Amino acid sequence: MIPASGPLRVLIGAGDQRWDGWIPTGREELDLLDPTTWAAWFGERRADALLCEHVWEHLTEEEGRAAARLCFGYLKPGGFLRVAVPDANFPAPEYQNAVQVGGPGPADHPAADHQVVYDHRRLSAVFREAGFGVRLLEYCDDSGQFHAHDWDVETGPIYRSRRLDHRNREGHLGFVSLILDAVRLSPAP
Template identity: 80%
Template structure:
């Protein structure tokens, strides 16, 4: 994977305030992961070279997540990829787990208030494999809570809540991690 070129179509799904050079930010009003028609309208006859989605999938049920993976697969070019990050069910930090739990802590306006699922790496990987993707785990914790990092290039699709970019991960301390994977659509 290399950094994108000017003619590539690279789209952030559910960008919120996130902005990365060379990426088009979209919100649910533009691309709804549960509404194929919004994708057909937005993309027209095009397909994306790359999709980026950080901490969105946990707001869907597992069934909705599987349908969303199929939708992303449909609108990616062969050889294109989706880099996706969610909270990690195996990160061994009680405060983190309270923050990301289903239903979230605190008031209804808390970002995690509508979390539907907290994925472990096996289940999250399967969501994308079942849609036809080839999946590579980039960052995750295993069942014993050990953190695994597989060298990846943040310039090909930055995830802020990652080992290298998150300000909470400093001086050898993991303050906040995500379960991050690349889901690649096989070439024709």
């Protein structure tokens, strides 16, 4: 399952999502709250990159901090974790209703177990406290203004992003994510 050589790029909480060059995993293989699954899966290998799209909001903030520390330990120095979550500052009421903690509708709705809706400061702090350097890629500021910095989709695609999501066309933003890269710059704090 893990390649013996070459870059190791792992998609955490993949569900049905697949990207070329990325190894998809589910909670059974890599549980963000269970270090034993990580030790068993990785062994002595360390990842070049981890990708986690719309998973972190399903953890409490404290669980998110523990998961960030766990990911830090399984990345090579210079490796990164790209994370996307719903953005607390996106100024569309229907979006905020859909992503709110507890979510709308039945228990099987994707947002039904959302624990946190992050803004850029709060999510960045989760990763900085784990020892990461943080670079915001897409986010809304406190006034709801959307910001997007150049980032290479080939280094870690996020479907729910300005460029890839089908709801974002012809200058209209129908669905955005707060996306950041958490880069392992040094040993764990």
